[in-house]
Amino acid sequence: MKSSAQISTRDNYGENSHVYYPIVIIGAGPSGIAMGCTWWANRYPGIACDVPTLFYSFSFAPNYTSPTVFPSGCEYVMYLNQVVERFEIADKINLNTEVKSLKWKEEEEEWEIEICHISREANLITHSRLEIIRAKVVISGAGILTNPNHWPETVSGRNTFSGEILHSARWPRNVNLEEKDVVLVGAGCTAAQIAPAILQTKVKSLTQIIRNPPWFVPRTKEPGGKEAYAKFAPMIYGSVPILGFLVRFIVCCMSELLWYATFKRNNLKLRKISEKSSLDHMRKLAPQKYHSMLTPQYSLGCKRRVFDNDWLQSMSDPRYTLTTQPWIGMGGNEVTVGSSESNSSLAALPSQYPADILILATGFKVSQFLHPLSVMGCQGVSLQHVWKERGGPQAYMGTGIDQFPNFFMIMGPNTFVGHTSVIMSIENNVQYILKMIAPILQGDISCLEPKPEAVEKWVQDIRRDMRETVFDACQSWYNDSGTWNSVIYP
Numbered sequence: 086m087k088s089s090a091q092i093s094t095r096d097n098y099g100e101n102s103h104v105y106y107p108i109v110i111i112g113a114g115p116s117g118i119a120m121g122c123t124w125w126a127n128r129y130p131g132i133a134c135d136v137p138t139l140f141y142s143f144s145f146a147p148n149y150t151s152p153t154v155f156p157s158g159c160e161y162v163m164y165l166n167q168v169v170e171r172f173e174i175a176d177k178i179n180l181n182t183e184v185k186s187l188k189w190k191e192e193e194e195e196w197e198i199e200i201c202h203i204s205r206e207a208n209l210i211t212h213s214r215l216e217i218i219r220a221k222v223v224i225s226g227a228g229i230l231t232n233p234n235h236w237p238e239t240v241s242g243r244n245t246f247s248g249e250i251l252h253s254a255r256w257p258r259n260v261n262l263e264e265k266d267v268v269l270v271g272a273g274c275t276a277a278q279i280a281p282a283i284l285q286t287k288v289k290s291l292t293q294i295i296r297n298p299p300w301f302v303p304r305t306k307e308p309g310g311k312e313a314y315a316k317f318a319p320m321i322y323g324s325v326p327i328l329g330f331l332v333r334f335i336v337c338c339m340s341e342l343l344w345y346a347t348f349k350r351n352n353l354k355l356r357k358i359s360e361k362s363s364l365d366h367m368r369k370l371a372p373q374k375y376h377s378m379l380t381p382q383y384s385l386g387c388k389r390r391v392f393d394n395d396w397l398q399s400m401s402d403p404r405y406t407l408t409t410q411p412w413i414g415m416g417g418n419e420v421t422v423g424s425s426e427s428n429s430s431l432a433a434l435p436s437q438y439p440a441d442i443l444i445l446a447t448g449f450k451v452s453q454f455l456h457p458l459s460v461m462g463c464q465g466v467s468l469q470h471v472w473k474e475r476g477g478p479q480a481y482m483g484t485g486i487d488q489f490p491n492f493f494m495i496m497g498p499n500t501f502v503g504h505t506s507v508i509m510s511i512e513n514n515v516q517y518i519l520k521m522i523a524p525i526l527q528g529d530i531s532c533l534e535p536k537p538e539a540v541e542k543w544v545q546d547i548r549r550d551m552r553e554t555v556f557d558a559c560q561s562w563y564n565d566s567g568t569w570n571s572v573i574y575p
Contacts, residue, residue, distance in 0.1 A: 116226030131282030132158035152315035271446030
């Protein structure tokens, strides 16, 4: 069988002219770069990584030069750019290009890919051009932390609100917060970073609306202080690379030990110790009037923990107000919290807070893998339709699915981790995919897909093991429907 590993142009002057690629990779974040993003899409104030940089970098390109333990979003993007330059893959990346659809061509045993080339002026799309290409193998590294959640159905008055509405995943440049009344909605890792960053500006007031408080974990400080670490750590790690490897290994081991101590459902005693430590940390730093609001009513680990840096301390700022009343409406330059008519007996009377700017840190459509990409497999079957019929997104080892030959996902269903570096998972995913596609590109086989029974057994094993963890003990972004956890690997 002839090798498929050559780029070529077919039918140069015909109506069906197209370029053929051996592999097409969707995405240019950590997954796409590892194979050949979240950190470009999310640019809100205070954005930072909550995993130590030595562990949140590729094993083949460890980040030993970072001046901080936890890099900012800007610093991490710079690191990814350095990886792209070092491995000379910039010319392999097409920016401002959106993949619209994938169709499996059964006769040719190839994927037909419709892409849209986008021209932008400021934040507006001014021109787009469609193109059809072909590929033997398609690998999705699209990620799930880029498409914002829908507007909450329980909130009325959006059209009558005269202020500005922002989402953390679509943060515009040059936002002026000076002397503005700001309302922030959300209590996850993003909101925890935005709140203290906003209070460092000349904002007039900040009101934060949260539904359920997170469990807090103190963020590790730079050994010797920020200035000393920034000065000496890059030099030491650069001179003694084995030291960086050892630190990376230790962080990995500690993360895994934490998993068995805290996230397993039957480790109640150890989890209670962790919960007490978290509450002690919160009560030490947050104003007393907020203690009851910041006490979670669910098990630690069920939702993603917040690695607290400055959020709790920033709550002492006189410009800051925290409320756990439900957000029910808005209008003019105000937002309304309290009870709706249907549950007025369950909550306090509505209250209004001034709002020149409304910031939504309300998460992403994490359970809608590949959304809004259309993927059509054998006999024209839709991937989204298959997942809907089977109860939710699923794939064998989170990577491949029957009826969709030569299609692989990096960080697909049930491959995310709630306690450690996702970069390690990405690298494992990539190594597995490389083994699968090698015989295809060498011409030994034409196409590859898992058997339906293998996919079903994998999913059943995942669901069985999930019941032994705390991840399904409450509704969270891991499990937004309350029934199917398609995000976390147990």
